[in-house]
Amino acid sequence: MSPYPFHYHRAHTLAEAVTLLAQLGGEGQLLAGGQSLIPLMKLRLARPGALVDLNFVPGLSAIDEHSGEIRMGAMARHAALEDSELVARVPILHDCAAGIADSQVRNMGTIGGSVAEADPSGDWVAVLLTLGAQVRCTGPQGERIMPVSDFVTDAYTTMLGPAEIVQEIRVKLPPAKSGGAFIAFKRCASVYASASAAVQLTLGDGDICRDIHIALGCVGLTAVVPIAAQDALRGKPVSAKSIENAADAAMAAAEPQSDMRGSADYKRVLVRAVVKRAIDIAARRARGERVEAGHEYVARV
Numbered sequence: 001m002s003p004y005p006f007h008y009h010r011a012h013t014l015a016e017a018v019t020l021l022a023q024l025g026g027e028g029q030l031l032a033g034g035q036s037l038i039p040l041m042k043l044r045l046a047r048p049g050a051l052v053d054l055n056f057v058p059g060l061s062a063i064d065e066h067s068g069e070i071r072m073g074a075m076a077r078h079a080a081l082e083d084s085e086l087v088a089r090v091p092i093l094h095d096c097a098a099g100i101a102d103s104q105v106r107n108m109g110t111i112g113g114s115v116a117e118a119d120p121s122g123d124w125v126a127v128l129l130t131l132g133a134q135v136r137c138t139g140p141q142g143e144r145i146m147p148v149s150d151f152v153t154d155a156y157t158t159m160l161g162p163a164e165i166v167q168e169i170r171v172k173l174p175p176a177k178s179g180g181a182f183i184a185f186k187r188c189a190s191v192y193a194s195a196s197a198a199v200q201l202t203l204g205d206g207d208i209c210r211d212i213h214i215a216l217g218c219v220g221l222t223a224v225v226p227i228a229a230q231d232a233l234r235g236k237p238v239s240a241k242s243i244e245n246a247a248d249a250a251m252a253a254a255e256p257q258s259d260m261r262g263s264a265d266y267k268r269v270l271v272r273a274v275v276k277r278a279i280d281i282a283a284r285r286a287r288g289e290r291v292e293a294g295h296e297y298v299a300r301v
């Protein structure tokens with residue numbers, strides 16, 4: 001199917017994009033990588049009267065280190081993040097970027113578009129939650145920065161106001177003896193995960209888990225933060241038993257729906273498995289081990 005007719009505007013600066021969106025009112029919608037928006041338009045499930053293209057705004061795809069933070073421009077493509085040596089210093093970010101869909105989608109899709117879309121099946125929000133990431137936005141009233149935990153308010157719903165644009169995502173470089181891992185379980189590469197787990201932890205003396213953040217993807221209307229699972233490990237030694245306890249608590253916190261990606265019961269069992277694996281890999285990385293992790297597939301296509 002082809003989309004309903006729409007006007008196309010090419011923004012050359014962020015300020016121009018904000019002005020165009022404000023002038024267009026509810027008619028205008030931003031175009032980033034188009035990997036969510038264009039399929040929805042082609043299916044006629046989205047019907048914007050006009051698109052404001054961010055692809056020609058200089059500087060929006062930069063990936064820089066500044067004041068102990070990694071700053072990722074909203075238009076940074078998943079593939080650029082996957083290839084970035086700076087991003088690789090926070091392995092959970094690399095796990096996420098490298099596993100999204102296939103190379104076609106990764107070459108076009110952007111981190112800003114993913115966060116703004118707030119798709120409960122998307123990978124970035126869960127990962128960014130465990131890192132306490134900040135979202136920098138620009139709109140007609142100027143600039144504001146908020147934690148990603150405040151930014152996403154519901155499925156496909158964010159704090160973005162009319163004509164407001166995600167400009168950048170900021171992540172603090174984790175302290176020493178920290179490690180993270182993102183495990184997403186999928187039917188095959190080009191589909192969203194059935195369940196995923198992001199874990200970022202910091203070890204103290206004697207292999208005690210000094211701090212831990214866990215977020216579950218695809219098993220709720222937004223990413224689920226399983227508080228009891230975090231409590232099962234925080235301040236305790238990282239052992240087979242404490243990992244089991246955390247995985248059980250994460251499974252209890254999941255709120256999956258049955259759908260084409262599996263039944264709710266199947267997804268709960270998946271949550272337990274991916275949380276266990278993500279904690280184990282995060283702890284090994286925190287101890288200095290190099291471990292490959294990322295998306296796991298039922299089948300490769």
Ligand SMILES: Cc1cc2nc3c(=O)[nH]c(=O)nc-3n(C[C@H](O)[C@H](O)[C@H](O)COP(=O)(O)OP(=O)(O)OC[C@H]3O[C@@H](n4cnc5c(N)ncnc54)[C@H](O)[C@@H]3O)c2cc1C
Nearest residue numbers: 030032033034035036037101109110112113116122123166
């Ligand atoms: C076949 C397929 C498989 C996929 N699998 C996965 C997967 O496994 N995991 C995963 O995480 N994602 C997956 N995706 C989605 C992909 O990650 C997209 O990159 C993402 O959904 C949206 O990013 P985009 O840049 O393409 O945004 P667009 O599609 O261009 O925009 C999405 C929405 O966000 C708005 N928007 C875009 N940029 C901004 C901005 N800077 N500020 C404010 N609003 C903005 C747009 O107006 C639109 O409403 C998949 C997509 C496809 C087509």
